[in-house]
Each structure stands twice: as C-alpha cells, then as structure tokens.
Amino acid sequence: MYHNLKIAGSCFLLICLMFSCSVNTEKHEITTPVLDLKAVGPLFEGSNTATATWEFSLQDLFPNLEENIKIEKAKVKSIQIQTREGMDFPKIGKMVIEMKSKYTDMTKIGLLDDNIQPDKKYTFQVADEQEDLQTAISDERITFVGDFDMLEDEYYEDVIFDLQVTLEIETRN
Amino acid sequence: MKTKLFLITFCLLGYFSFAQEAGDIVGVWEPGHGKAKVKIDKIDDKFYGKIVWLKEPIDPATGEPKVDKNNPDESMQNAPLRGFRILKDFQYQGEGIWEEGTIYDPENGTSYSCIITMNDENTLDIRGYVGVKTFGRTDTWRRLTRKK
Numbered sequence: 325m326y327h328n329l330k331i332a333g334s335c336f337l338l339i340c341l342m343f344s345c346s347v348n349t350e351k352h353e354i355t356t357p358v359l360d361l362k363a364v365g366p367l368f369e370g371s372n373t374a375t376a377t378w379e380f381s382l383q384d385l386f387p388n389l390e391e392n393i394k395i396e397k398a399k400v401k402s403i404q405i406q407t408r409e410g411m412d413f414p415k416i417g418k419m420v421i422e423m424k425s426k427y428t429d430m431t432k433i434g435l436l437d438d439n440i441q442p443d444k445k446y447t448f449q450v451a452d453e454q455e456d457l458q459t460a461i462s463d464e465r466i467t468f469v470g471d472f473d474m475l476e477d478e479y480y481e482d483v484i485f486d487l488q489v490t491l492e493i494e495t496r497n
Numbered sequence: 498m499k500t501k502l503f504l505i506t507f508c509l510l511g512y513f514s515f516a517q518e519a520g521d522i523v524g525v526w527e528p529g530h531g532k533a534k535v536k537i538d539k540i541d542d543k544f545y546g547k548i549v550w551l552k553e554p555i556d557p558a559t560g561e562p563k564v565d566k567n568n569p570d571e572s573m574q575n576a577p578l579r580g581f582r583i584l585k586d587f588q589y590q591g592e593g594i595w596e597e598g599t600i601y602d603p604e605n606g607t608s609y610s611c612i613i614t615m616n617d618e619n620t621l622d623i624r625g626y627v628g629v630k631t632f633g634r635t636d637t638w639r640r641l642t643r644k645k
Contacts, residue, residue: 371549371580375540420576429586429599430545437575453570467541471580 348496349396354385355490361405361470365481367414374470376487381464389495397494398457403434403448405470407441408484416440417473421448421487425463428456433489440472440485461493517615519589525549525641526621534641537584544595546584554579567606578603587613600625609633 356378363374382393407413424430434448460466525536534550556563563578587598593615600611609625619640626633
C-alpha cells in the first residue's frame with residue numbers, strides 16, 4: 325500500500341514538473357517581401373551566383389507579440405522564383421538556393437531541378453534537412469545565395485530574379 | 498652598420514612582398530587531383546568556394562551532368578556538381594590562414610572541418626580533418642592564373 329502511494333506521488337510530481345517546464349509556443353507563417361536576387365555581370369557560360377539580402381526586425385515580423393521575442397524553431401516551407409519582368413535573360417539551367425546569417429553557416433534550402441524560362445514562376449524543392457534556421461531568424465538579417473548554370477555561350481550583364489521565401493516560425497511567449 | 502641596414506631593409510622587403518590580406522584567397526584554384534577547378538569568392542564577411550569546372554562533367558552511368566548523388570539529404574541529390582559550393586564559411590585569421598570553415602567531399606557526401614593556409618600567392622594548403630587538426634589530410638591547390 326505504502327509502495328503504491330509512493331509511486332503515485334512520484335508520478336504526480338513528475339507530471340507537475342513536466343507542466344511547469346513546458347513552454348507556450350506559437351506557429352507563424354511568414355513570407356518575405358519580393359527580394360532582388362541579383363547576379364552582377366558580366367556573366368559567362370557556366371556557374372554564376374546571385375545574392376539577395378533580407379533585413380527585418382522581429383518586432384515588425386510579429387507586431388502582436390511582446391518584446392524579447394524568442395525564436396524556438398524555424399523552417400523553410402516554400403521558395404519561389406521568377407525572372408524580372410521585361411528583363412533580357414540568358415538560358416538558365418538548374419538553381420540551388422542557400423542561406424546564411426551573421427551567426428549561422430551557409431545551408432542549402434532548395435533546389436530547382438528545371439531550366440528557367442522568362443516570365444514563368446518556379447517553385448523550388450525544399451531541403452528535408454535544414455539546420456540552425458531559428459538562429460538565422462534571430463539574427464534579423466539573412467543572405468540568400470542562388471547558384472545557377474548559365475547555358476549560353478555569350479556574356480550577359482546583371483540579371484535579377486524575384487525571390488520569395490515562406491517560413492514557418494515558432495515563437496516562445 | 499651598412500650591413501645591418503641592408504639586412505633590415507631586405508627583411509622588410511621580404512615581409513611586405515608576401516604580406517597577405519583576406520582577399521588574397523579570391524580566385525580560381527585547382528586541387529591536387531586536377532579533376533576540378535574551384536572558384537573562391539567572398540559573400541558578406543566570409544569566403545566560399547564552388548566547383549566551376551569538371552574534367553569529366555558527365556556521369557558515365559547516366560549520360561547526364563554529374564549531380565551530388567552521395568548527399569545524405571536525399572532531397573538535394575539532384576543538385577548539379579558544377580556550381581556546387583564545397584568550401585563554406587571561412588574567416589580570415591591573419592598570417593595567411595583561413596579557418597572556421599568546412600570542405601565537402603562529393604565522393605562520399607561528407608563535410609569536414611577545414612583550415613586553409615596560403616603558402617605563397619599561387620598555392621594553398623587545404624587541410625580537412627575530423628575533430629582534431631592532427632587527424633586529417635592536406636591537399637595542395639594551385640592558382641589557375643598567376644598574379645602579375
């Protein structure tokens with residue numbers, strides 16, 4: 325009898341401890357503004373690189389939350405790209421998108437396994453493994469890097485893609 | 498006295514002619530095996546290197562351009578090897594050394610800690626290691642076009 329009481333008491337204490345340690349989190353879906361993913365020319369046949377920077381403040385991203393916002397988790401949900409309207413574009417092959425911030429390493433977030441045609445919108449395949457994105461969001465400045473294959477023999481001046489990334493961000497209250 | 502002055506001048510000249518800066522690593526480099534060429538450039542405040550040329554760009558098994566088929570993340574196994582970023586996140590430490598970065602081996606899909614040391618303006622020692630720097634392998638890379 326005494327033994328059973330002891331077990332029941334321990335279980336009760338354990339449950340109380342679990343509830344007291346649990347944190348309330350809230351999920352948000354955030355889409356970046358349309359970013360200029362720009363490759364500075366002259367661009368030649370082969371691999372080229374385009375970059376875009378997204379600067380933001382957590383307070384502006386989550387205006388309904390109180391100060392000292394903590395990012396618990398973050399992951400990329402979708403990546404979309406389109407060639408800039410009215411711009412002259414070379415033939416472009418596959419593109420890989422990576423991201424980095426001040427305190428995170430560069431990590432691959434998406435792959436477009438298709439040739440890019442002008443005036444068409446493309447959705448990337450998002451990487452299954454995504455590391456340290458919550459830190460990148462906390463840094464409030466993210467650089468997106470797109471490596472693409474230029475298929476034409478001629479050289480081109482600057483090219484700009486419209487990039488939009490949607491993230492699922494979990495905040496702690 | 499004259500000899501001393503000559504020696505000091507000689508040493509200073511030697512130092513300044515090989516004094517390195519962070520950006521000296523930027524350029525196109527050829528690994529020891531000669532099967533690829535890697536372009537190193539700066540993005541924000543760190544240095545990155547990607548494959549820009551492959552001696553054998555086509556995979557004989559598929560007849561298609563080579564892809565990162567050994568990537569542990571299956572969703573990224575179709576990423577092309579030409580354009581693949583194999584050197585990541587290097588920071589200049591001074592005295593011709595870049596650290597804190599990683600090197601990726603597409604042959605086995607593994608990333609290793611890495612340290613880059615510039616021997617002279619046209620050669621780099623790339624040392625990949627696991628855990629401790631002692632347990633690693635060094636490869637010497639050669640700059641593709643010599644500085645004038």
